[in-house]
Amino acid sequence: MAFSDVPLSAVRRCLTPLISVGLMCLAVAGCSAPPPPAVTPDPYEGRNRSVHGFNKTLDQTIVRPSAFGYGGVAPGPLRSGIQNISLNLGLPSDIVNSLLQARPGAALENTVRLAVNTTIGIGGVFDPATAMGIEGEPTGYGETLHVWGMAEGNYVEIPLVGPSNDRDALGLVMDIFLDPLRFTLPTAEANASTAIQILAGLGRRYRYSDTIDSILYDSADSYAQLKLLYLQNRRFQLGQTVENDADFVDPYEDPYGQ
Amino acid sequence: MANELSRRHVLGLGVAGCGAICLAPGLPRAAWALDVGQARGLIDDVVAEINRVISSGESEAAMLTQFEALFVRYADVPVIARSVLGPAGRQASPAQIAGFTTAFQGFISRRYGRRFREFIGGRIEVGDARAVKSYYEVITTAFLQGESPFEVRFHVSDKSGRLLFFNIIIEGVNMLASARTEIGAMLDRQGGNLDALIAELQST
Numbered sequence: 001m002a003f004s005d006v007p008l009s010a011v012r013r014c015l016t017p018l019i020s021v022g023l024m025c026l027a028v029a030g031c032s033a034p035p036p037p038a039v040t041p042d043p044y045e046g047r048n049r050s051v052h053g054f055n056k057t058l059d060q061t062i063v064r065p066s067a068f069g070y071g072g073v074a075p076g077p078l079r080s081g082i083q084n085i086s087l088n089l090g091l092p093s094d095i096v097n098s099l100l101q102a103r104p105g106a107a108l109e110n111t112v113r114l115a116v117n118t119t120i121g122i123g124g125v126f127d128p129a130t131a132m133g134i135e136g137e138p139t140g141y142g143e144t145l146h147v148w149g150m151a152e153g154n155y156v157e158i159p160l161v162g163p164s165n166d167r168d169a170l171g172l173v174m175d176i177f178l179d180p181l182r183f184t185l186p187t188a189e190a191n192a193s194t195a196i197q198i199l200a201g202l203g204r205r206y207r208y209s210d211t212i213d214s215i216l217y218d219s220a221d222s223y224a225q226l227k228l229l230y231l232q233n234r235r236f237q238l239g240q241t242v243e244n245d246a247d248f249v250d251p252y253e254d255p256y257g258q
Numbered sequence: 259m260a261n262e263l264s265r266r267h268v269l270g271l272g273v274a275g276c277g278a279i280c281l282a283p284g285l286p287r288a289a290w291a292l293d294v295g296q297a298r299g300l301i302d303d304v305v306a307e308i309n310r311v312i313s314s315g316e317s318e319a320a321m322l323t324q325f326e327a328l329f330v331r332y333a334d335v336p337v338i339a340r341s342v343l344g345p346a347g348r349q350a351s352p353a354q355i356a357g358f359t360t361a362f363q364g365f366i367s368r369r370y371g372r373r374f375r376e377f378i379g380g381r382i383e384v385g386d387a388r389a390v391k392s393y394y395e396v397i398t399t400a401f402l403q404g405e406s407p408f409e410v411r412f413h414v415s416d417k418s419g420r421l422l423f424f425n426i427i428i429e430g431v432n433m434l435a436s437a438r439t440e441i442g443a444m445l446d447r448q449g450g451n452l453d454a455l456i457a458e459l460q461s462t
Binding site: 080135210211214218219220221224225228229232233234235236237250251252253 | 334337338340341369372373375376391392393404406415417418424425429430431432434435436439440441442443444446447
């Protein structure tokens with residue numbers, strides 16, 4: 001539990017101010033987010049639906065064709081190398097957030113993963129850590145805000161990004177501007193890192209194209225379908241249980257319910 | 259940590275609860291345990307069948323037919339269909355309900371059966387089962403090629419008179435809710451006309 005368990009004195013020194021904030025929150029708020037409401041409010045639905053239309057057009061005209069171009073040109077091992085580098089570049093931020101969430105075990109696992117994949121995995125191109133059972137604990141500021149007690153708020157669909165909620169949208173801004181790599185990488189490397197992230201994103205769009213296409217283009221209401229999928233899966237990731245889950249219907253109680 | 263803590267609480271409560279139950283005469287404890295075991299057994303069978311289909315190397319069309327047969331055999335399709343139709347089912351005639359159930363069953367098998375392509379070369383393993391509220395939950399793990407394993411939960415009930423599953427939760431995503439959203443949107447698009455919806459489901 002003590003932070004002295006984490007053998008990263010240098011990182012710890014840099015992070016001390018941030019960690020104090022986290023501990024303060026732990027002490028004051030008890031750090032438990034309220035249970036999510038049965039139905040996530042969507043007061044911006046009109047605007048969200050316009051953004052959803054924009055995102056679909058963007059996907060159809062630029063993202064999807066680029067992803068298939070990339071998938072057609074780059075062989076599988078190259079794509080998975082790019083994906084591995086992108087995950088590796090996310091680890092410093094994962095470590096910081098694990099600490100902010102007072103999860104030293106996750107911080108340690110992410111640190112060992114970063115060390116193994118950066119060295120043995122040759123700069124993160126390969127992922128020997130997973131083969132060694134060190135799968136890491138991907139996280140971000142959205143989860144940190146959740147651990148600190150912030151509720152998810154309203155549903156939002158963000159241009160270019162896709163489905164989110166108030167809390168995770170704020171977390172995303174923090175992910176971008178408080179990424180430790182942002183303060184350590186020189187400009188050229190930072191640009192390379194951005195390029196890697198874009199390629200990795202295209203790689204995922206290509207790899208999961210069946211699923212993504214079916215949600216976006218086969219659904220009668222892709223906005224509603226994507227919203228349901230995102231909100232339920234996000235709560236699952238955060239280990240949240242819903243009081244009076246509106247999506248839970250016992251079909252035997254009232255077959256025509258809702 | 260929080261999870262361990264609450265698990266310990268639950269275990270503590272469980273011990274106390276067992277004390278009370280064991281003293282109460284005539285409670286069918288053995289039957290309860292047997293039902294959890296039976297629910298798990300049902301999903302063992304379903305998973306064995308799915309694994310058999312995805313490793314059979316048959317054509318996609320043949321697999322889709324087999325998935326529909328599995329869905330009809332192991333899932334409570336009439337109850338799923340009525341739940342998915344929601345309040346619109348209240349005004350429907352028995353013939354419309356029957357027509358919708360058949361059309362929905364084919365639609366869902368084609369829509370999701372196609373997605374089982376992603377399962378080729380993979381496998382599903384059955385883990386724990388437990389009683390929840392008024393039904394049983396069987397937790398399985400799907401191992402797909404090149405993917406991190408993910409959790410698939412089956413909700414099983416014997417209220418139809420037979421043990422059948424009525425919902426699947428994939429990484430927190432409730433398929434009954436997802437189907438309800440989809441069918442609701444299709445019905446809206448048809449101006450609430452159930453017969454038009456049935457025709458659309460048959461042709462999709």
